[in-house]
Amino acid sequence: MVFAAEGGQLLVYVPPYTSDIPVRPRSRIHVLAEPKPVFCESSPRLAWGDQETIWTLSWGALTARPSARILSLSKPKTDFSKYKFRCRPVIGGRSLLTKFGYPSERLLRLAEPKKYLPAYLEKRARESPEWPVSLAAQNYNASQRILELARPKGLHPDFVPDREVPTRVSSFATSAYASVRVQKLAEPLIRELTCCSRHTHPSSVISTVSGPPQKAIASPRTIELSKPRQLPAKYAPPRDPEWPVTEAAKRAVATPRVLELAQPSTRPRMGLTAFNPDAFRVKEAAMKAVCSPRLQELARPIQR
Numbered sequence: 001m002v003f004a005a006e007g008g009q010l011l012v013y014v015p016p017y018t019s020d021i022p023v024r025p026r027s028r029i030h031v032l033a034e035p036k037p038v039f040c041e042s043s044p045r046l047a048w049g050d051q052e053t054i055w056t057l058s059w060g061a062l063t064a065r066p067s068a069r070i071l072s073l074s075k076p077k078t079d080f081s082k083y084k085f086r087c088r089p090v091i092g093g094r095s096l097l098t099k100f101g102y103p104s105e106r107l108l109r110l111a112e113p114k115k116y117l118p119a120y121l122e123k124r125a126r127e128s129p130e131w132p133v134s135l136a137a138q139n140y141n142a143s144q145r146i147l148e149l150a151r152p153k154g155l156h157p158d159f160v161p162d163r164e165v166p167t168r169v170s171s172f173a174t175s176a177y178a179s180v181r182v183q184k185l186a187e188p189l190i191r192e193l194t195c196c197s198r199h200t201h202p203s204s205v206i207s208t209v210s211g212p213p214q215k216a217i218a219s220p221r222t223i224e225l226s227k228p229r230q231l232p233a234k235y236a237p238p239r240d241p242e243w244p245v246t247e248a249a250k251r252a253v254a255t256p257r258v259l260e261l262a263q264p265s266t267r268p269r270m271g272l273t274a275f276n277p278d279a280f281r282v283k284e285a286a287m288k289a290v291c292s293p294r295l296q297e298l299a300r301p302i303q304r
Contacts, residue, residue: 066074103111142150178186218226254262291299
């Protein structure tokens with residue numbers, strides 16, 4: 001690979017690819033960028049811009065007479081470059097009077113600028129948005145307070161500017177290749193699962209128990225702790241959601257009081273209150289009622 005500078009540009013020459021020379025991954029891109037070799041030397045080489053045809057025309061094509069349709073299609077299109085400073089002609093044509101005509105009264109009236117309303121002219125503060133500055137205002141010396149307020153706000157002492165997003169990668173980093181040690185360290189760490197062992201038969205144990213634990217004798221405290229917890233004496237199991245009805249309940253007769261309580265409460269419909277003029281009228285007794293000390297005590301807000 002040879003580097004050369006010409007006309008302010010950096011030229012790179014890459015030697016042809018050979019199987020004897022070891023190629024790095026970076027040089028492989030330059031090898032793939034080379035054009036494919038031409039295997040067929042008999043094909044003629046065409047040059048852009050010449051008048052020669054790609055293949056030789058036959059005698060019948062040279063002596064053929066074009067039809068009227070081909071002659072019509074072979075005519076070049078109209079050149080409209082001479083109309084570049086004016087509009088293209090209208091398809092249907094136009095009269096000469098429209099070219100030298102004058103605008104109508106309607107166009108002249110629409111072209112006039114919009115006028116302000118008299119009420120707006122009477123209420124506006126000044127005649128123009130631009131007003132002259134007095135000589136006293138131009139020669140005024142600002143006070144210390146005004147100069148202090150005119151200073152721009154400074155940055156916080158702990159302010160950290162934004163870091164540049166793009167990072168420049170050196171040419172050595174792009175052309176470097178990892179060593180065998182780096183590739184070995186880049187491999188993921190494979191850990192063996194020690195919490196459970198693999199087994200194929202369902203009845204096989206998860207892990208093998210050694211001989212001493214199998215011959216161990218449990219202490220009385222261990223036996224006591226291994227006993228399951230007993231239910232309390234007053235524990236009642238959940239009742240079945242379906243239970244049979246007794247014959248006495250089937251033959252029971254409801255008393256008048258039970259029938260009275262079984263009747264639903266009758267309340268007027270909400271739609272009828274809109275037609276009742278006395279629905280929200282306060283009674284005379286309620287207007288003359290006196291609040292008791294207990295109600296006054298309960299009506300006080302909670303002090304927090």
